Amino acid sequence: MSSEMFSKVLEAQLLQTTKIVEEQLDAEIKKLDNVDDDELEILKQRRLEGLKKAQQQKQEWLSNGHGEYVEIPSERDFFEQVKRSNKVVCHFYKDTSFRCLILDKHLTVLAKKHIETRFIKLNAEKAPFLCERLRIKVIPTLALVKDGKTQDYVVGFTDLGNTDDFTTETLEWRLGCADIINYSGNLMDPPFQSQKKFGTTFTKLDKKTIRGKKYDSDSDDD
Incomplete structure (x- = not known):
């Protein structure tokens, strides 16, 4: 295979890979767009609860020496x-x-x-x-x-x-x-x-x- 042909094949593979990555990103963005405000609020509350529990656990450890x-x-x-x-x-x-x-x-x-x-x-x-x-x-x-x-x-x-x-x-x-x-x-x-x-x-x-x-x-x- 000539170097020119090899370059074209490589370029085509890179374009295909880039296309796949873009499609995956588009799918993730679309998924987030479909999340309504109530679901976002639930996710936020779960995150805050997790942080609160982690802080409580840390304080408990410190109180035990x-x-x-x-x-x-x-x-x-x-x-x-x-x-x-x-x-x-x-x-x-x-x-x-x-x-x-x-x-x-x-x-x-x-x-x-x-x-x-x-x-x-x-x-x-x-x-x-x-x-x-x-x-x-x-x-x-x-x-x-x-x-x-x-x-x-x-x-x-x-x-x-x-x-x-x-x-x-x-x-x-x-x-x-x-x-x-x-x-x-x-x-x-x-x-x-x-x-x-x-x-x-x-x-x-x-x-x-x-x-x-x-x-x-x-x-x-x-």
């Missing part, structure tokens, strides 16, 4: 928190572990960003019953509790690239895999921004792989 990362003093407080909030991330820490301080930094940021989830921390040495019940043997460990039940754990930094230098986005992705936060990114594409520095072969992981894996953390043992 969402939006901040705080320490709770006892095991009893842990059970109170998981009753009041549908989604809870609890950091079991020890004062002697510097990796707990690393998690504190990231969790403080995420608590402000994801107000749909309650972020708390609890000194593991003050919660022996809870640690035994949840089988927490490695510090730090994040217990991810949804609807009153512990759904998942982030044990040490194994799922975060096996490095102390993981990013907040990496932890956010990991929590998203557990559906404990509303994650807007692609769960199949972990945001490991510097894989060479991590020295790992992480590329794309499946949520089931994470939840079902055998943990092998180099963090402080309980």
